[in-house]
Amino acid sequence: MNPPITRRAVLGAAAVIPLLLAWDPARAADLPLPPVDDALNGLAAFLVPGRDAFSVRQGRTSSTDGGVAAGAGPALRYVYDQAIPYPIVGRPFDLDLPGAAAVAAILNLVAIEVDPAAALGPFAASFANLSFAGKVEVFRRLEEPGLADGTPVRFILDTLPTLAAFVSYSEAGVFDRAANRLTAIPVGWRISAYQGVGDGWNEFRGYYRGIDRVTD
Numbered sequence: 001m002n003p004p005i006t007r008r009a010v011l012g013a014a015a016v017i018p019l020l021l022a023w024d025p026a027r028a029a030d031l032p033l034p035p036v037d038d039a040l041n042g043l044a045a046f047l048v049p050g051r052d053a054f055s056v057r058q059g060r061t062s063s064t065d066g067g068v069a070a071g072a073g074p075a076l077r078y079v080y081d082q083a084i085p086y087p088i089v090g091r092p093f094d095l096d097l098p099g100a101a102a103v104a105a106i107l108n109l110v111a112i113e114v115d116p117a118a119a120l121g122p123f124a125a126s127f128a129n130l131s132f133a134g135k136v137e138v139f140r141r142l143e144e145p146g147l148a149d150g151t152p153v154r155f156i157l158d159t160l161p162t163l164a165a166f167v168s169y170s171e172a173g174v175f176d177r178a179a180n181r182l183t184a185i186p187v188g189w190r191i192s193a194y195q196g197v198g199d200g201w202n203e204f205r206g207y208y209r210g211i212d213r214v215t216d
Contacts, residue, residue, distance in 0.1 A: 034097070035124030037073055039104035040164075042128030044072035046135045047161055048168040048191075057122060060132040062191075070187035071173020072164060076100065078172075079163065084156065092148050103156065110138045 038054075045054035050066020067073075081099035088095065088102060093109060095102050104125065111118045111126035114137045121129030127138065139161065141147070148154040167173075169188030176183050189196060 034101055034104040034108055036077055036100050036104040038123040038125035038128045039107050040076045040100065041068050041073040042123065042125055043076065043107065043160065043164045044068050044168055046132065047164040054128055057129065058132040058135060064191050065187045067164065067168035070168045072168040075167040075172035076164060088153060093153070103160070107138065110141055114138055
């Protein structure tokens with residue numbers, strides 16, 4: 001899988017956009033981590049609803065599996081942890097967390113602003129406890145002009161819906177990195193009716209109806 005966000009892209013943005021990076025391993029180790037997995041599964045269910053508990057909670061489901069069953073949550077965690085290895089400190093959220101933890105914290109902070117009752121629910125992440133409409137409002141607020149403009153945080157926020165949808169339809173959830181092979185048919189293949197990798201079709205062998213050249 002080739003995720004659209006990479007560590008080089010994030011650090012490259014940091015070279016040209018003012019950013020305050022504070023890296024104190026001792027202090028960072030003492031910081032309580034947000035419920036990352038629940039937040040990212042809530043995000044996956046929002047972009048590609050399924051028949052899982054996260055989709056049921058938001059009130060928007062599907063008769064088929066969705067992003068959660070596709071393993072999009074763990075895939076998102078891996079990508080963001082690899083792409084953003086250092087804590088990003090500064091406006092507008094003033095966090096001191098790296099990678100997926102920072103993403104989860106942002107989603108949960110805005111979720112509480114949208115609906116304080118989201119702090120209570122079956123999931124540890126406030127974002128995952130929101131209704132579908134509540135999640136829409138979270139992204140409406142994150143996309144407001146002026147919020148995080150001119151910082152890499154804006155770049156990160158803009159990747160959230162795109163990347164969550166991408167990994168939900170990708171092979172990431174069933175790809176064995178060590179063996180370099182798929183361990184099962186990806187959920188994205190099933191829900192999109194994709195037939196899988198092909199080595200070609202007989203219809204495309206040779207020339208079409210004997211035509212081997214075209215003249216003006």
